[in-house]
Amino acid sequence: MDMKQLMLGNAAVARGLYEAGCSVISSYPGTPSTEITEEAAKYSEIYCEWAPNEKVAMEVAFGACLGGKRAFCAMKHVGLNVAADPLYTMSYTGVNAGLVIGVADDAGMHSSQNEQDSRHHAIASKVPMLEPSDSAESLAFAKLAYELSEEFDTPVLLKMCTRVAHSQSIVETAERVVPEDKPYEKNIAKYVMMPGNAKRRHPVVEERTRKLTEWAETAPVNRVEMGGTKLGIVTASTSYQYVKEVFGDSVSVLKLGMTNPLPVNLIRDFAAKVEKLVVVEELDPIIENHCKALGLAVSGKDVLPMIDEFSQNLVAGALGAEVHSGRSLDVAIPPRPPVMCAGCPHRGLFYTLSKNKCTVLGDIGCYTLGAVAPLAAMEMTLCMGGSVSAIHGFNKARGAESEGKTVAVIGDSTFMHSGMTGLANIAYNQTNSTVIIVDNSITGMTGHQQNPTTGFNLRGEPAGKIDLEALCKAMGFRRVRVVDPYDLKACDAAVKEELAAAEPSVIISRRPCALLKNVKHKAPLAVDSDKCRGCKACMKIGCPAISIKNGKACVDATQCVGCGVCEQLCGFGAFGTTAKEG
Amino acid sequence: METKNIMIVGVGGQGSLLASKLLGRLLLQQGYDVKVSEVHGMSQRGGSVVTYVRYGDSVASPVIDKGEADYIVSFELLEAARWLPYLKPDGQIVTSTQQIDPMPVIIGAAEYPADLVEKMRATGAKVDAMDCLALANEAGSSKAVNLVLMGRLSHYFDLPDEAWQEAMAAVVPPKFLELNKKAFALGKNA
Numbered sequence: 130m131d132m133k134q135l136m137l138g139n140a141a142v143a144r145g146l147y148e149a150g151c152s153v154i155s156s157y158p159g160t161p162s163t164e165i166t167e168e169a170a171k172y173s174e175i176y177c178e179w180a181p182n183e184k185v186a187m188e189v190a191f192g193a194c195l196g197g198k199r200a201f202c203a204m205k206h207v208g209l210n211v212a213a214d215p216l217y218t219m220s221y222t223g224v225n226a227g228l229v230i231g232v233a234d235d236a237g238m239h240s241s242q243n244e245q246d247s248r249h250h251a252i253a254s255k256v257p258m259l260e261p262s263d264s265a266e267s268l269a270f271a272k273l274a275y276e277l278s279e280e281f282d283t284p285v286l287l288k289m290c291t292r293v294a295h296s297q298s299i300v301e302t303a304e305r306v307v308p309e310d311k312p313y314e315k316n317i318a319k320y321v322m323m324p325g326n327a328k329r330r331h332p333v334v335e336e337r338t339r340k341l342t343e344w345a346e347t348a349p350v351n352r353v354e355m356g357g358t359k360l361g362i363v364t365a366s367t368s369y370q371y372v373k374e375v376f377g378d379s380v381s382v383l384k385l386g387m388t389n390p391l392p393v394n395l396i397r398d399f400a401a402k403v404e405k406l407v408v409v410e411e412l413d414p415i416i417e418n419h420c421k422a423l424g425l426a427v428s429g430k431d432v433l434p435m436i437d438e439f440s441q442n443l444v445a446g447a448l449g450a451e452v453h454s455g456r457s458l459d460v461a462i463p464p465r466p467p468v469m470c471a472g473c474p475h476r477g478l479f480y481t482l483s484k485n486k487c488t489v490l491g492d493i494g495c496y497t498l499g500a501v502a503p504l505a506a507m508e509m510t511l512c513m514g515g516s517v518s519a520i521h522g523f524n525k526a527r528g529a530e531s532e533g534k535t536v537a538v539i540g541d542s543t544f545m546h547s548g549m550t551g552l553a554n555i556a557y558n559q560t561n562s563t564v565i566i567v568d569n570s571i572t573g574m575t576g577h578q579q580n581p582t583t584g585f586n587l588r589g590e591p592a593g594k595i596d597l598e599a600l601c602k603a604m605g606f607r608r609v610r611v612v613d614p615y616d617l618k619a620c621d622a623a624v625k626e627e628l629a630a631a632e633p634s635v636i637i638s639r640r641p642c643a644l645l646k647n648v649k650h651k652a653p654l655a656v657d658s659d660k661c662r663g664c665k666a667c668m669k670i671g672c673p674a675i676s677i678k679n680g681k682a683c684v685d686a687t688q689c690v691g692c693g694v695c696e697q698l699c700g701f702g703a704f705g706t707t708a709k710e711g
Numbered sequence: 712m713e714t715k716n717i718m719i720v721g722v723g724g725q726g727s728l729l730a731s732k733l734l735g736r737l738l739l740q741q742g743y744d745v746k747v748s749e750v751h752g753m754s755q756r757g758g759s760v761v762t763y764v765r766y767g768d769s770v771a772s773p774v775i776d777k778g779e780a781d782y783i784v785s786f787e788l789l790e791a792a793r794w795l796p797y798l799k800p801d802g803q804i805v806t807s808t809q810q811i812d813p814m815p816v817i818i819g820a821a822e823y824p825a826d827l828v829e830k831m832r833a834t835g836a837k838v839d840a841m842d843c844l845a846l847a848n849e850a851g852s853s854k855a856v857n858l859v860l861m862g863r864l865s866h867y868f869d870l871p872d873e874a875w876q877e878a879m880a881a882v883v884p885p886k887f888l889e890l891n892k893k894a895f896a897l898g899k900n901a
Contacts (some may be wrong), residue, residue: 135735135745160751239750263746263773296773297735297747367773374772442776453778455796456834462793463821465813467723467758495756503818576751668818673757676812677819685811687844687853 136300138293141264142203142231143168144300145271150307151175151201151229153193155186157546158575159205160240161294162233166203167578170587174305179578179587182513182546183208187215187230191284194228195320197310199275203231206247207512211547216284217254218322221330223282223337226311227275230256233289236411237438240574242493242510244437246412251286251389255334257341258286258389259350260366264298270386273350281337281344288388290411292367292438342390350386353399357381360448361403363396363416363427367439368409374441375450391419400425407432407448411439469498471674472643472650472690474569477614478538479506480670480694481621487536487628490523492516492548494540495573495642503671507538514539514547517564521551524560532561533628539564542572542580545595555633556605563627564635566597567614569642577645601635608634615640617697643690651691652708656682660703667695667704712743714767716775717864720794721786722811723755726857729882730784731762733861737878738766741870748773759790759813782867784860786843787811792827795836804836805863807843807856839863846897855894858883862898 136144142165146154154177156166170177180186183204193200204212209232216230232250235241251258259274261267267289274285318326345351356378364372365385372382383399385391400406400420408417408429417429432447433439446452469476479499482489483506491497491507492515500507509519516537524532539548544566555562572578579585584594601609608630612623620638627634641648653674663680674688675695684695686707696704717734719727728749735747743766750760763775777796785791785806798804808828815821824830828840841863847855858879865875875895883891 135739135747137749163751292748292773295749295751297745297749298770298773299739299744370771370773440774440776441772442778453776455778455798456800456836458792458795458830458834460792460824460827460830461821462789462824463813463815465722465757465759465789465793466815467756468814470724470756498756501814502820503814574756576755671814671818673811673814673817676817 133299133301135297136264137164137168137297138261138264138267138289138295139164140168141267141300142271142287142289143172144302145268146201146229147172147175148268148303148305149227149272149275150199150305151275152198152307153190153200154178154202155180155189156203157181157183157186157208158572158578159208159233160575161235161291162203162205162208162231162289163575163578164294165231166587177587179580181581183212184214187212190228190230191215191219194224194226195313197226197313199227199308201229201231203233205241206232206234206245207241207243208232209247209250211513213250213254216250216256219284220254220256220334221322221327222320223333224278224284225313226308227278228284229271229274229278229287230284231287231289233291233294234412235291237291239291242512244412246415247286247288248388248415249413251288252415255338256284256286256389257281257387258288259386260288260388261293261386262366262369262384263293264296264300266386267293268300268302270350281341283337286389288366290366338390342392345387345390345392346395348387351392351395352384354378354382354384355402358402359404361399361406362409363399363406363420364409365416366411368411368444371439371441371444372409375445375448385416388416391416393423396420397423397425409433409439409444466501467498468501468671468673469495470643471672471688472692474614474638474640474643475499475567476504476670476672477617477620477694478565478567478638479504481617481624482506482536482538484621485624487534487624488531490516490520490535490537492537492539492543494543496538496540496567499538501671503669513543514551517544517548517551518554520562520564521555521558521560524562529561535563536624536628537562537564539566540573541566541568541570541582541597542578544597545581549600552601552635553604560633561631562633566635566637568597568637568639571642571645573642577642597637606633606635608632609637610634611637611639613640614638615692615694617694643692651693652706653686653689653691654684654693654696654704655686655707656684657703657705660701662701664700666698666700669698670694712767714765714770716780717764717782717784718775718780718794718797719762719764719784720790721760722790723758723760725786726854727760727762727786730857730861731764732882733878734764736881737870737874738764740874740877743767744770746770746773759793761794782864784864786856786860788827788840789813789823792824792831795831795834798836802836803867804831804838805860806838806840807860808840809842809844809856841901843898846901847894850894850897851890855891858891858894859898862895863901865895865899
């Protein structure tokens, strides 16, 4: 391997974990955090797994650190909500071997349902947080995180954001150094967090924060770059890069690599050296409020937005520097929102739900695109697993009429993540709810990760496989049926019958993701323009491969995978295969 | 050297990640500081996607902003037009003339604008437009549009052909190398 190379931020974290001697990783995929674990799995020395959810992943990592090996878990920002329970109490127990938690925020919501700021979790759980601003720092901070974890007896949060996680920049690599395993010693007072013990641990946490604050005052990761006294900017993460892009060395910068706990004297001294103090941070005013609590006159969210990600032009405009402007085209450019792929198995199901005018409570995954026109067949998406719990409440509130037309739709991976517990609630507290598990045999949106229902582990080796039908039956569901979403008639019958049934049911809509490499496609379809009447029945499914050209339907052969769903909608037999006979 | 900016734009799934990998490798070998910023996740599902490639003596921001791109390389015509505001006053567009209808056009809620190459030129933009899909098919695969575009882009760079060949060999799987080299050459000589 070249010593100096271009590396994705997430791959650099993985490299840092490798070099630090991390031995156990358990994660749940989530953009923009997924590649950390995928890249780490390329190092055979590290045991890596996909856990069913982030809480499980964090607890696995905790167990491994307790067992004496350096451990790690990764998740996206909303995943940290799921894992908040162990996090807040791991802060009290501390660690044995080092424990690092990777969390990736998504300012701008490139692929997320909200843009919460993970720094709040660091503050609330009293766990230190490091924030790299490029790949070189991602690698270095991953290693530093283990040193801090073991020196201060604490888990450490390593916070990424989309622009650090998914940008490549130059890193220099080093050899892997594995520290000796820490012996495991029984220590009930430290590791059993019942009230009496927790009361004695809380002061330890407060003292640790005091010591970490002291460390932060002189830590090399919090550095001052003086460049005149007119303007001083306090910044961190990718915002630092935008500040440097706009101002270069012409202003003074306090670059914070550790954003919890924040230094006090370092910031006061920096503020005293400059005429005007500005905090440049994405999302919430956390550094800014810290400065205000110190009694400093500071500017920040009065000129910079709380919403969306930053860029160099945005920072330049807010701070009175030159903004680059571009030309504009005097033409309306239609938007290009993401859509279900051609051949996506979810399409047939959502067409059926739309046709039957079902109320669809949805979940997190590729199938959330079922809410997009023309299908527009999803009316709620909240969080992982939310559909299965919410349908029960919805039906309790609205009664039998609702039970006859409402469905919950959840993917296989999301069901394993946190849909199962909602299903247990339906079985236990009894609504006549209909839950549809869209099983495409993979975790799709995050780029094809295995999960407990696929029969393979993270490295693609055979693994345990949970039988969804058996699981639902064991919970007490008598009506569990499997349907092929490419078969519109079967889909329609399943939805109608299960909604009409006098007891709760589970429909498993099963067909592998069309993008999976092992899925064999049929030849593309073509339209016989003599037979096509231009009725646009085939346009109701929102397939990106079908368009209307000169009044007739037209199939884009480069996209079509021959799924045949459009063919079933055509009343004139206009669709035919392009496959050669024989 | 002042930082130079290349944007690669297109429709999710068209293969822009290989193009940015190629450029990253090429520019790193030339001794530049390089940053490449990509998009993963939902927009890869047929949405509008953009990759930023920046190089120079020292690169700070990982993204390119309005009015900053020296080159916009586009897999699809509408996407070239969408990102036009990001072009520098004297910037160069290299685009395939392929048109992929976005969903609002497919369902009849919007129209695909006509004569986009002419309209972009009317703003003073330098536009190099060609049917890269046809050339990719000529090379042997519709998936090789990315290398046709890279071949075309290489026109505007003062770099020896060997440098591009080395970068291709480094990032393209051996199985597809010959096909991709052919696509590169077709784009370069078109």
